[in-house]
Amino acid sequence: MNPDISQHEEWFAAYAARERAREHGDPAPMDLKLKHTMAVLDNARRMAESEGFAPALARACLLAALYHDVARFEQYLRYHTFRDRESCNHGLLGVKILKREARLAGEDAATRKIVLAAVGLHNRFVLPAHLPRETELAAHVVRDADKLDILRVMDEHLGGPGPYSPTVVLNLPDDPALAGQAVLRAALEGRVAAYADLRSVNDFRVLLNTWFFDMHFAASRRQFVEDGHARRLLEGLPSNAVYGPARAALLARLDGADARG
Numbered sequence: 001m002n003p004d005i006s007q008h009e010e011w012f013a014a015y016a017a018r019e020r021a022r023e024h025g026d027p028a029p030m031d032l033k034l035k036h037t038m039a040v041l042d043n044a045r046r047m048a049e050s051e052g053f054a055p056a057l058a059r060a061c062l063l064a065a066l067y068h069d070v071a072r073f074e075q076y077l078r079y080h081t082f083r084d085r086e087s088c089n090h091g092l093l094g095v096k097i098l099k100r101e102a103r104l105a106g107e108d109a110a111t112r113k114i115v116l117a118a119v120g121l122h123n124r125f126v127l128p129a130h131l132p133r134e135t136e137l138a139a140h141v142v143r144d145a146d147k148l149d150i151l152r153v154m155d156e157h158l159g160g161p162g163p164y165s166p167t168v169v170l171n172l173p174d175d176p177a178l179a180g181q182a183v184l185r186a187a188l189e190g191r192v193a194a195y196a197d198l199r200s201v202n203d204f205r206v207l208l209n210t211w212f213f214d215m216h217f218a219a220s221r222r223q224f225v226e227d228g229h230a231r232r233l234l235e236g237l238p239s240n241a242v243y244g245p246a247r248a249a250l251l252a253r254l255d256g257a258d259a260r261g
């Protein structure tokens with residue numbers, strides 16, 4: 001049984017609506033963040049349930065999932081971008097907002113600590129070593145749940161009719177001649193590829209699939225395969241000499257995970 005966080009969900013919906021109303025330009029990117037948040041919360045619920053977390057930890061995980069991107073609205077209003085490098089760290093801004101709005105005042109001290117840490121850490125490339133166990137678990141739930149929904153967003157976008165939105169593809173050129181060797185190497189070696197090594201949209205398809213190596217829970221790995229987004233993103237790659245080996249290796253990985261159930 002999952003904990004009831006409906007009061008937090010109600011606050012979040014009202015907050016998102018209030019922030020949206022302050023936007024004088026196109027509010028569509030904020031709508032996408034609201035949809036993303038609810039999908040991440042759904043993913044987190046599945047993980048907490050299948051991992052059989054104790055109720056207090058499950059509650060912290062769900063709150064962290066709900067609030068992980070709370071800063072996206074203020075970030076967009078202020079800077080009109082979701083790129084942290086060009087604006088602010090949205091994980092840390094989220095922590096500030098949660099404190100300012102006293103969102104966790106009704107929770108116990110342990111829950112508050114876990115939620116704030118997981119929100120603040122959710123967008124780091126890697127988690128710091130030696131986190132308290134429950135904080136680490138909650139951070140992994142949010143990070144896995146977040147990545148699974150980014151796969152959905154990217155598959156829906158790259159599977160649709162072009163041209164691609166520059167914002168969604170991180171301003172990368174859709175040029176099959178441009179390949180990031182470090183990204184392809186990471187894929188073949190079973191490591192997560194780094195954003196900094198991306199050269200093209202095709203590299204991005206590869207990078208998204210390398211997230212499989214960073215999925216922390218069996219339930220996340222299962223969903224990674226079952227959702228079908230990862231596979232479709234790979235199938236969009238050319239089977240040429242450059243991308244063929246990484247494409248085949250990653251597809252085989254998905255098939256293997258499938259066979260293992």
Ligand SMILES: [Fe+2]
Nearest residue numbers: 068069122123
């Ligand atoms: Fe985020």
